[in-house]
Amino acid sequence: xxxxxxxxxxxxxxxxxxxxxxxxxxxxxxxxxxxxxxxxxxxxxxxxxxxxxxxxxxxxxxxxxxxxxxxxxxxxxxxxxxxxxxxxxxxxxxxxxxxxxxxxxxxxxxxxxxxxxxxxxxxxxxxxxxxxxxxxxxxxxxxxxxxxxxxxxxxxxxxxxxxxxxxxxxxxxxxxxxxxxxxxxxxxxxxxxxxxxxxxxxxxxxxxxxxxxxxxxxxxxxxxxxxxxxxxxxxxxxxxxxxx
Amino acid sequence: xxxxxxxxxxxxxxxxxxxxxxxxxxxxxxxxxxxxxxxxxxxxxxxxxxxxxxxxxxxxxxxxxxxxxxxxxxxxxxxxxxxxxxxxxxxxxxxxxxxxxxxxxxxxxxxxxxxxxxxxxxxxxxxxxxxxxxxxxxxxxxxxxxxxxxxxxxxxxxxxxxxxxxxxxxxxxxxxxxxxxxxxxxxxxxxxxxxxxxxxxxxxxxxxxxxxxxxxxxxxxxxxxxxxxxxxxxxxxxxxxxxxxxxxxxxxxxxxxxxxxxxxxxxxxxxxxxxxxxxxxxxxxxxxxxxxxxxxxxxxxxxx
Numbered sequence: 380x381x382x383x384x385x386x387x388x389x390x391x392x393x394x395x396x397x398x399x400x401x402x403x404x405x406x407x408x409x410x411x412x413x414x415x416x417x418x419x420x421x422x423x424x425x426x427x428x429x430x431x432x433x434x435x436x437x438x439x440x441x442x443x444x445x446x447x448x449x450x451x452x453x454x455x456x457x458x459x460x461x462x463x464x465x466x467x468x469x470x471x472x473x474x475x476x477x478x479x480x481x482x483x484x485x486x487x488x489x490x491x492x493x494x495x496x497x498x499x500x501x502x503x504x505x506x507x508x509x510x511x512x513x514x515x516x517x518x519x520x521x522x523x524x525x526x527x528x529x530x531x532x533x534x535x536x537x538x539x540x541x542x543x544x545x546x547x548x549x550x551x552x553x554x555x556x557x558x559x560x561x562x563x564x565x566x567x568x569x570x571x572x573x574x575x576x577x578x579x580x581x582x583x584x585x586x587x588x589x590x591x592x593x594x595x596x597x598x599x600x601x602x603x604x605x606x607x608x609x610x611x612x613x614x615x616x617x618x619x620x621x622x623x
Numbered sequence: 624x625x626x627x628x629x630x631x632x633x634x635x636x637x638x639x640x641x642x643x644x645x646x647x648x649x650x651x652x653x654x655x656x657x658x659x660x661x662x663x664x665x666x667x668x669x670x671x672x673x674x675x676x677x678x679x680x681x682x683x684x685x686x687x688x689x690x691x692x693x694x695x696x697x698x699x700x701x702x703x704x705x706x707x708x709x710x711x712x713x714x715x716x717x718x719x720x721x722x723x724x725x726x727x728x729x730x731x732x733x734x735x736x737x738x739x740x741x742x743x744x745x746x747x748x749x750x751x752x753x754x755x756x757x758x759x760x761x762x763x764x765x766x767x768x769x770x771x772x773x774x775x776x777x778x779x780x781x782x783x784x785x786x787x788x789x790x791x792x793x794x795x796x797x798x799x800x801x802x803x804x805x806x807x808x809x810x811x812x813x814x815x816x817x818x819x820x821x822x823x824x825x826x827x828x829x830x831x832x833x834x835x836x837x838x839x840x841x842x843x844x845x846x847x848x849x850x851x852x853x854x855x856x857x858x859x860x861x862x863x864x865x866x867x868x869x870x871x872x873x874x875x876x877x878x879x880x881x882x883x884x885x886x887x888x889x890x891x892x893x894x895x896x897x898x899x900x901x902x903x904x905x906x907x908x909x910x911x912x913x914x915x916x917x918x919x920x921x922x923x924x925x926x927x
Contacts, residue, residue, distance in 0.1 A: 398701070420803070421650075421728055422649070422650040422651060422652075422803040422805050423650075423803035423804050423805055424803045435701075435702060435865065435867045436651040436701050436702070436865065437650075437651065438649070438650050438651030438652040438802075438803060438857075438858070438865075439651070439652075439858060439864075439865055440652075440802075440858050440860050440864055440865070443652075443802045443803060443860050444860075444918050446803075449801065449802055449803050449804070450803065450804060451732075451804045451805065451806065451807075451808055451809070452650070452675065452728060452732050452803075452804075452805045452806050453729075453732045453733070453736060453806065453809065456728065456729040456732060456749075459729075460729070460747065460748060460749065483725065483754070483755075483758070484758075488754075488757070488758050490714075491713055491714055492714070493710070493714065494709060494710050494713035494714055494723075495699075495705070496697045496698055496699030496704070496705060496706065496709070497695065497696055497697040497698060497699075497725060498696050498697060498725070498726070498727040498728070498755065499675070499676055499696050499697035499727070499728055500696070500727060500728035500729065501727075502727040502749065502750055502753055502755060503727045503728060503729040503730075503749045503750075506748065506749040506750055506751065506752075506753070507729075507748065507749055528754045528757075529752070529753045529754045530753060530754070530755065531753070532751075532752045532753050535752055540752065541752065544751045544752030544773065545748065545751040545752065545772060545773025545774070546748065546751050546752055547748055547772075
């Protein structure tokens with residue numbers, strides 16, 4: 380998942396780096412194919428080098444030491460709204476076929492079955508970045524036909540929705556799950572299975588997906604991490620805290 | 624004039640029942656846990672908590688029954704995920720019902736920025752099309768009077784008090800904070816008053832030697848509390864690192880109502896103050912959080 384996430388980062392991009400796996404994906408991309416990528420952290424940090432140690436949160440002291448800028452959150456959010464951020468990473472608890480994410484309420488918000496923590500900065504990243512990538516666990520109860528509540532907007536109910544509600548650009552470009560990678564077909568704004576991870580198949584992904592799965596014509600197996608990628612991942616997560 | 628007082632006095636005087644309080648404004652670091660625990664010990668009630676993410680501090684105050692309303696972007700446990708007390712309050716009304724006003728990190732920043740500017744609201748393009756305006760009745764969707772495009776109006780917030788943990792302060796509340804600041808400055812300027820909790824009290828000359836590092840105007844500061852270790856388990860740059868394991872222990876123990884009562888007893892009720900808490904934490908554990916090396920900034924020249 381980390382290797383697949385890192386491959387979504389292009390060289391020279393300004394990347395809103397989320398928590399957990401994307402932190403390692405950013406470090407990996409920097410060392411492999413995107414040495415000029417710059418990382419933004421919503422707590423108020425800009426870095427052009429990965430933090431020297433494994434991070435558990437973006438505000439950990441190693442992430443501040445050697446930063447290009449330590450500042451206020453509103454400056455990071457301002458860059459985002461101003462259109463300066465190419466790519467943002469977010470996580471999700473529940474997602475639908477249009478890439479809308481719910482991290483707020485399962486069931487009726489008035490009397491929720493489950494109260495999830497909320498948006499944090501995810502709704503802003505999904506609203507305002509040029510494109511975003513979702514990283515999440517793949518389970519049938521999480522990948523649903525329609526989310527109960529849109530915390531972070533994907534393509535709403537399909538193509539044209541974002542423009543209609545007033546969002547100026549953006550939308551999900553990939554969903555990286557524990558089983559596969561989805562891309563998005565721009566004409567319909569819907570998730571399309573692009574590749575399945577080693578050991579999986581179209582059928583096994585379909586069995587764990589709560590909507591009628593669309594499959595890309597050139598669907599294939601996700602490329603395994605190379606030895607070099609694995610070495611870097613292990614350097615940033617030596618105990619396998621975030622990765623196995 | 625010195626504003627130094629104990630945490631007990633600061634909370635007793637400046638955090639009355641029913642007040643609105645900003646905490647955790649720097650996000651994962653500089654969280655004023657010592658202040659939160661004193662609020663729990665003084666059994667403050669009907670508070671409105673305001674903050675971006677707050678990590679487990681809001682969950683603790685909710686579980687202790689201090690909170691009536693939460694205005695935040697996220698409440699949980701950054702290390703472990705969900706906050707059990709927040710869930711219990713929202714799902715089952717335990718220990719009682721909670722009013723939740725949803726924000727994102729950007730909109731809570733804008734609400735406090737507007738509060739600090741004395742402006743009624745600030746527009747944004749964020750959150751258009753989401754369901755967050757459904758669970759924040761203060762938001763208004765509108766059209767820009769200039770270009771006619773859709774915008775979301777974020778109403779200003781002016782909390783009663785902002786509690787900020789900082790690295791150092793003089794006794795009058797001129798305080799230095801460094802590292803990422805989150806919404807500390809916005810929170811301080813929007814609030815009626817500020818409580819500064821500092822790792823160290825230093826001479827006034829040290830603060831004014833570097834005025835760019837000052838977090839807020841001291842004339843808004845009502846109390847200065849010297850509280851070394853007061854942000855544990857969150858980190859303070861240049862003083863101590865984050866105690867990651869503490870968040871996981873909290874998560875495991877607070878899974879049940881009984882476990883939460885046990886946690887509150889152990890870490891809050893049965894310790895008299897922060898010094899008692901640190902003693903309970905133990906020397907070995909505190910040593911494990913110490914800096915591995917110093918990294919001093921180059922001095923800057925304010926000469927003229």
